[in-house]
Amino acid sequence: MTRRFSPSFRTGRSALAWALAFLFCSCAPQGPSFLDRVKALPPQQASPRLSDLLRHWPVSRQPDDSLVLTWRSWVGETSFPLLQKKTVTFVYYDFTHQATSVDLEANFAQNKPERLLRFEGTPLFYSVFSIPNLDKVRYSFLVSKPDGTQTKVLDPFNVFAEAGPPPENLVPDLSQLIPRRNYIWAETEPRLSGQNLVILLPPDYLRNFSRSYAVAYVVGMPDGPWDQPLVQAFEGQKIGGLIVVNLGVLPANASGEADLNHLLQTTVKPWVDLHYRTLSDKDNTLLIGWGASASAVAQVAQTHPxxxxxxxxxxxxxxxxxxxVVPFLSRLYPGNQP
Known part of the structure; x- marks a missing residue:
């Protein structure tokens, strides 16, 4: 006798089979993820470059800002965190000398900040990890002070960061032709006299070492998504050959025409020209003003033609x-539009 099943029964049996297959796949053991492959390593496996710094530390173990800054210059501004194949050494130095502890907040340690090791009571903290996929790493530091307050800060040694929110440091894949943000902290650059900078580099800057670039200085623009239209213009090849330096919002007592021109000419511009490949002549030095600083920028430009x-x-x-701002820049420095 041949059994005949109704179409509704066959449809229900098919749905049950699919449900069981989905349940099996979701419950089956998964392969190790990026988070699973990250491992904390003992401090003895820290980068030899950090060991060089520790060997030269004063016997008194007093803070030595100048030693740290010299060491940072020797290591190189694009070398942090310290990399040795898959071994990564994160380093934080507290230039205020007030930190009681420092934690690493990273996407490979979600909801579990990793406490950094403090070097013999000095303001230097570090930790070591084995990380297979560096391009996926995003991190920042959580600094604790004696009064119990905690502040989330970026790596003072690593200039590469994403805007966020919140901003986070990254380990850049230098093979990618994309615009890049550099955060420059005044505490690590004494020549900036307290002035922080956010610098947007064009996509080819880290690949085309024979090229120099014009510089646009932005004054009065708070940090945030200000650079997104510029990033899109770079990626769409509407603009090119240009570095953009954002000074942020200046204090009221330093935002006048004379103060602004002095800051640009004696502090910011010399520092940028020294550390980046720039075209430093007047034809390739641009000013952009925003907010309360717009009038001061116009006065500076008109007073110093x-x-x-x-x-x-x-x-x-x-x-x-x-x-x-995008049409203004694209008119002066057009990209290679198709």
Whole structure:
């Protein structure tokens, strides 16, 4: 006798089979993930470059900012965190000399900050990990002070970071042709006299070492997504051949025309020209003003025409950043548009 099943029975049996297959796949052991492959290593496996610093530390174990800054320059600004194949050494130095502890907050240690080892009571902290996929790493530091407060900060030695929110350091894949952010902290650069900088590099900067670039200095723009229209313009090849340096919002007592020009000419511009491959002549030095600093930027440019040939400020407080600054830059420094 031949059994005949109704279409509804066959459909129900098929649905049951699919459900059982999904349940089996979801419950089956999965392969190790990026997080599973990261392992903490003993401090003895720290980078030899860190060992060089520790060997030269004063016997008194007093803070030595100048030694740390010299060591950072010797290691190189694009070498942090310290890498040795898959071994990564994270280093934090507290220039305020007030930190009681420092934790590493990283995407490979989610919801579990990793306490850094303190070097014999000094303001230097470090930790060592084995990390197979460095391009996936995102991290910052959590610094604790004696009064119990905690502050999330970026790596003072690693200039590469993502805007966030919140901002996080990364280990860049230098083979990728993409715009890159550099965070420059004044505490690690005494010549900046307390002025922090956020620098947007064009996609080819870390690949085309024979090329020098014009520089646009942005004043009055708070940190945040200010660079997104510029990143899109770089990626769309609307602009090129240009470095953008954001000074942020300046204090009220340092935002006048004379103070701003002094800051640019004696501090910021000399530092940028020294550390980056720039075209430092007046034709390739641009000023961009925003917010409360717009009028001071216009006054600086108009008062010093032999120093700044090109500048842009919004026509009104209601002006749009992207629709104003991108056409201004693309007209002066167009990319290789198809």
């Amino acid at each position: 032999n120093t700044y040939v090109h500048y842009w400020v919004p026509e009104s407080p209601q002006s749009d950043w992207a629709s104003g």
